[in-house]
Amino acid sequence: MTSNSIQSPDALIESFPTPSLPVVQGEPTYPQLADILKALKANAASIPSSQGGGTNGYLGIVVSTAVYSTIAPGEPFIIPTAPTQHPTIPRNSTEAATSTIVRRHVEKVREWKEYNNIQRALKKQLATAIEHIYLDAHYDDNVGYENVSIHVLIQYLFDEFGDITPIDLRANAKRLDEEWDPNQPIQTLYSRIKEIQAYAQAGNRTFTDHQLVDAAYTIVYKTGTYYDDCDDWLDLPSNDQNWTNFQRHFTAAHRKAKRKQRTTQSEGYHGANAALPPDPTLQADNEATIDALANMATAMSADRATMGQLTKSIAELTSQLTAKDTEIATLKNRLRGTSNNNNSNRGTRHTTSNNNNERNSRFGRFTDRGGYCWTHGYLVSKEDHTSENCGSKGTGHQDAATRNNNMGGSTYGKPQT
Secondary structure, rough: OOOOOOOOOOHHHEEEEEOOOOOOOOOOOOOHHHHHHHHHHHHOOOOOOOOOOOOOOOHHHOOHHHHHHHHHOOOOOOOOOOOOOOOOOOOOOOOOHHHHHHHHHHHHHHHHHHHHHHHHHHHHHHHHOHHHHHOHOOOOOOOOOOOOOOOHHHHHHHHHHOOHHHHHHHHHHHHHHOOOOOOOOHHHHHHHHHHHHHHHOOOOOOHHHHHHHHHHHHHHHHHHOOHHHHHHHHOOOOOHHHHHHHHHHHHHHHHHHHHHHHHHHHHHHHHHHOOOOHHHHHHHHHHHHHHHHHHHHHHHHHHHHHHHHHHHHHHHHHHHHHHHHHHHHHHHHHHHHHHHHHHHHOOOOOOOHHHHHHHHHHHHHHOOOOOOOOEEOOOOOOOOOOOOOOOOOOOOOOOOOOOOOOOOOOOOOOOOO
């Protein structure tokens, strides 16, 4: 593809599966925004791209990085960057090497221009569907929406007008625990989880790939139909236990279970006409044996699940102990500093209020560095230790907690007001 083949934003819109988005009258609602997002994702995915695994087009510019990782595990969508005006050709390069450098530079320029035109096309669609007043916060009088991405605009609309509360997000998360009927197509389970993820994304609380897999595995396991398939899944390398492979693995398992069920029903129907009356004693023995085997299988599977939960609990306790060790070390340092101050004052008869204030100011700067962590409290570095990047998160840790909104987190070291 050459630079001459790059489509304009208007031409791209005409080529989209949904050229015209539904127009929203007045303040947008969550259902309306969800429909618009669905159309924008399909439009972006319709334009081929080698990024992100090469099978999802430009979908990666509409959804978040976390969501895309569940779509194409291990194949991140890398946003193109502006290339230099001219290719950089090292001195004494051969003709073949120079040709390769020039060709790659031309492709980078083409990809950069295409990416920007797709952004412009999607943003133009969104601006046509939503009244200007509801996007005005990101509109610049000089360049319009040129310096803001389509993903940022969409997330802003959901944050401001999606009307999604923490209670709603918690209720949405609980849907991951709802049972599923194995007599239904397994796609109904996938569809439910997809809806849950979409709602969580709209509320800026996207589930990770592992969270989706763990939830779906638990649902499938509890049906009691796929014990062997669950064991086979756990035997896979951890890197292969992603959401895409989960759907592939258990779709095949569901198909196999349905085929076995149909075969069993067919054999039972044709054999019934020629069957002799069953021996009640033998039948009772058979039923007892079947029950015993079923109980053994359930116990073995439960043991595996228990071990997995125990391992998770040990990891959480280890994290909590590490956090407590850090708090104890901090307290020891504070006590040591207090003891040193007392010793220095023991031989001094006159200690003024100004000296006390100066020492307390120095001590305050040493201990309170302006940061906050949900697990470790206020005595952490603002730059190096936040709730989001904490390396020892405790149970119930909230990544979004800050000094202004600790979300019920630790109050250790909180400044006195």
